[in-house]
Amino acid sequence: MNVDRILDHPDYNLRSSSRLSARDEPRARVWLDRDDPLYGVFLRIRNQRAAVRKEFYEAAFLLDRLDPELRRATRLWEMAAGHGMFGLFAALLHRPLEEVVHLDKRRPLSYERILELAAVDHPFLKLRSRFREGDIASGDPIPPDALVVGLHCCGSLTDLVAEEARRSGASFAVVPCCERRALLSPAARATARGDDLPRLVRERRIERWQSWGYAIEERRLPEAVTASAHILIAKPRIAPSAIAAGADQSRARTSSAKYVNETSGSARSRTAASLSP
Numbered sequence: 141m142n143v144d145r146i147l148d149h150p151d152y153n154l155r156s157s158s159r160l161s162a163r164d165e166p167r168a169r170v171w172l173d174r175d176d177p178l179y180g181v182f183l184r185i186r187n188q189r190a191a192v193r194k195e196f197y198e199a200a201f202l203l204d205r206l207d208p209e210l211r212r213a214t215r216l217w218e219m220a221a222g223h224g225m226f227g228l229f230a231a232l233l234h235r236p237l238e239e240v241v242h243l244d245k246r247r248p249l250s251y252e253r254i255l256e257l258a259a260v261d262h263p264f265l266k267l268r269s270r271f272r273e274g275d276i277a278s279g280d281p282i283p284p285d286a287l288v289v290g291l292h293c294c295g296s297l298t299d300l301v302a303e304e305a306r307r308s309g310a311s312f313a314v315v316p317c318c319e320r321r322a323l324l325s326p327a328a329r330a331t332a333r334g335d336d337l338p339r340l341v342r343e344r345r346i347e348r349w350q351s352w353g354y355a356i357e358e359r360r361l362p363e364a365v366t367a368s369a370h371i372l373i374a375k376p377r378i379a380p381s382a383i384a385a386g387a388d389q390s391r392a393r394t395s396s397a398k399y400v401n402e403t404s405g406s407a408r409s410r411t412a413a414s415l416s417p
């Protein structure tokens with residue numbers, strides 16, 4: 141597959157929220173060979189009211205941009221997974237992936253539908269894909285060798301995903317969105333302009349994750365697909381166990397800091413504290 145080829149067709153709206161249908165077929169053939177397993181899945185899910193064009197293309201571009209990491213991964217945790225297309229397609233295309241866990245508060249019907257349709261030709265998907273309904277913050281232990289991915293984790297959800305990955309020192313990749321002023325420290329908030337917010341929050345996050353022991357790399361999704369185009373990839377540059385130990389110490393500190401903030405009555409400063417090392 142060469143998903144970037146679709147960008148040569150600017151008349152085709154990649155941000156469309158219409159359901160995939162037969163009308164999308166000629167465009168799918170622009171970048172998918174007919175024997176590509178993803179093309180087969182596309183044929184199964186189109187016309188079934190199962191998948192939205194924008195979400196399908198976001199998943200496809202993220203698969204492409206994270207290809208080097210996915211090739212090496214044996215476990216994938218897809219956080220705030222929603223329909224779960226990214227994880228399902230990763231399991232389809234990367235056979236060494238033994239386990240894909242999709243975690244979300246709510247298991248949507250679209251996940252079931254896409255899995256059922258894809259499994260007609262690829263029944264192994266039902267063995268590899270597991271949807272866990274629950275809160276990311278519930279602290280389910282993530283294996284240190286898992287790749288943790290969060291696509292469009294709004295606001296502080298991105299930070300929650302990073303914190304959960306840190307608890308085991310796992311690599312993670314996030315595509316943040318909906319950056320809010322409350323994510324910045326009070327000092328930074330005072331001078332931040334609206335159009336600068338995503339950059340300021342991103343820089344603060346990068347500093348923070350580097351201080352935990354991660355090396356950070358940035359890649360991009362095309363603007364034609366999404367306005368939230370930054371992919372931040374964090375890989376341990378120290379032993380994962382050392383990153384996890386830092387998380388334990390920080391939790392102990394944060395719980396007393398939280399108490400101080402709570403007694404001073406400032407819920408906002410608790411949010412800001414979440415972007416401190």
Ligand SMILES: C[S@@+](CC[C@H](N)C(=O)[O-])C[C@H]1O[C@@H](n2cnc3c(N)ncnc32)[C@H](O)[C@@H]1O
Pocket residue numbers: 195198219220221222223224243244245246274275276277290291292293294297
């Ligand atoms: C903007 S959607 C992103 C869904 C999918 N990753 C995508 O890109 O289409 C955010 C998802 O996060 C989930 N979510 C929000 N807070 C959560 C939490 N604390 N724990 C688990 N899932 C959460 C929502 O249920 C929703 O499916």
